[in-house]
Amino acid sequence: MTKIIGLTDTEIGRIAQPLETAYTLPPQAYTDPQIYDQEVAHIMRKSWLPLARVDQLPKPGDFLALDLFDQPIMVVHGTDGTFRVMSRVCLHRAAPLIEGVGNRKLFSCPYHAWSYDTSGQLIKAPHMERADGFSETECRLPQLKTEIWNGFILANFDPDAAPFAPPVQSLADYFKNFELADMAVARTLEFDSHWNWKVLVENFMEAYHHIATHSETFEPAYHARDSKTPDTDGPWSILHMPAASDEMPDPASHGPTGALEDWQVRDLFANVAFPHFLFGLQGLSLVWYQVLPQSVDRLLLKIHICLPKSELAKPGADEIVQGTAEMMDFIHREDIGANDFVWRGLKAPMTQQGRLSPLEKSIWQFNQWWLNAMAQGEAVNSKKTNHTY
Numbered sequence: 001m002t003k004i005i006g007l008t009d010t011e012i013g014r015i016a017q018p019l020e021t022a023y024t025l026p027p028q029a030y031t032d033p034q035i036y037d038q039e040v041a042h043i044m045r046k047s048w049l050p051l052a053r054v055d056q057l058p059k060p061g062d063f064l065a066l067d068l069f070d071q072p073i074m075v076v077h078g079t080d081g082t083f084r085v086m087s088r089v090c091l092h093r094a095a096p097l098i099e100g101v102g103n104r105k106l107f108s109c110p111y112h113a114w115s116y117d118t119s120g121q122l123i124k125a126p127h128m129e130r131a132d133g134f135s136e137t138e139c140r141l142p143q144l145k146t147e148i149w150n151g152f153i154l155a156n157f158d159p160d161a162a163p164f165a166p167p168v169q170s171l172a173d174y175f176k177n178f179e180l181a182d183m184a185v186a187r188t189l190e191f192d193s194h195w196n197w198k199v200l201v202e203n204f205m206e207a208y209h210h211i212a213t214h215s216e217t218f219e220p221a222y223h224a225r226d227s228k229t230p231d232t233d234g235p236w237s238i239l240h241m242p243a244a245s246d247e248m249p250d251p252a253s254h255g256p257t258g259a260l261e262d263w264q265v266r267d268l269f270a271n272v273a274f275p276h277f278l279f280g281l282q283g284l285s286l287v288w289y290q291v292l293p294q295s296v297d298r299l300l301l302k303i304h305i306c307l308p309k310s311e312l313a314k315p316g317a318d319e320i321v322q323g324t325a326e327m328m329d330f331i332h333r334e335d336i337g338a339n340d341f342v343w344r345g346l347k348a349p350m351t352q353q354g355r356l357s358p359l360e361k362s363i364w365q366f367n368q369w370w371l372n373a374m375a376q377g378e379a380v381n382s383k384k385t386n387h388t389y
């Protein structure tokens with residue numbers, strides 16, 4: 001029997017049911033700091049996390065700093081053309097080297113001026129001549145395993161992690177006409193939200209809530225009842241929301257749609273590579289929801305609106321981007337309202353697991369993956385414990 005700290009056998013059994021009889025995760029899976037710590041250990045530090053788009057760092061020396069689960073890191077476009085993700089904590093006395101975004105050929109520590117090149121190699125450590133056996137060449141910032149997939153730069157804390165792409169091949173095939181690698185971030189909306197990260201992921205992954213939360217926005221265009229989720233063969237899920245109307249959008253407002261088939265232009269897709277690589281597709285636009293969990297009850301969200309570079313180069317692109325940004329902001333504020341009240345309910349002492357709707361197949365797929373990832377982590381932990389004692 002699967003064991004997860006903080007969940008009863010009954011609760012686990014209800015989650016693991018077939019979709020038709022399945023329940024949600026229990027409330028403590030969202031609110032218990034101990035379960036969150038287990039998630040960080042078993043999921044976040046073992047999974048591929050999307051950190052940036054290649055187009056956000058176009059020039060050698062471009063960097064972007066992020067904090068991931070207490071680890072200050074930076075994504076760097078090296079002067080050798082390689083994209084790397086590495087710790088940005090100085091090897092001397094642990095000062096973070098830099099914040100924000102920018103361009104540097106050298107990262108010079110603000111504390112005692114040790115300087116690193118764009119590959120993380122220490123180049124100069126002032127006045128260290130009398131430190132016996134010290135050699136700059138042996139000092140390099142720790143690197144995370146890094147992979148580029150369709151223009152996204154992903155990293156994994158686990159040095160033994162299997163590559164990202166093979167298990168999501170079917171997901172990539174579903175969207176191969178969209179040419180995601182040729183897109184660029186045109187606008188980013190930022191939100192600081194006080195919910196568990198899974199509240200946002202689940203909200204992103206089902207269209208059932210269109211009937212109430214988005215009754216005047218999404219529901220008339222994409223009926224909740226028509227949404228569908230294919231079976232999955234890997235750590236991913238697709239929510240396919242067919243358009244309510246067969247009419248094609250006006251090509252004048254939409255640009256040429258290249259290799260896209262009609263249904264791909266009309267319909268809306270919300271996709272996730274587990275745990276929280278969320279991206280939506282509609283026609284020519286890609287919307288990447290970058291989820292940055294901060295604690296059990298807080299997450300930062302960056303909604304990146306992306307369009308093909310060829311579209312962004314055209315006159316009038318600014319208006320299209322502005323219109324999309326305003327729409328995404330409006331829709332997300334509807335979702336914030338829903339997530340706020342769900343979060344209040346999840347913290348209530350009488351709240352228990354609820355039944356899932358068959359329209360929430362994506363959540364069910366996520367839950368099975370979550371259960372498995374958490375149980376595997378705990379099995380490894382208990383083996384380690386047995387070994388130690």
Ligand code: FES
Binds near residue numbers: 114
């Ligand atoms: S902590 Fe960075 S140079 Fe001292």
Ligand SMILES: [Fe+2]
Binds near residue numbers: 203204209213214335
């Ligand atoms: Fe929504």
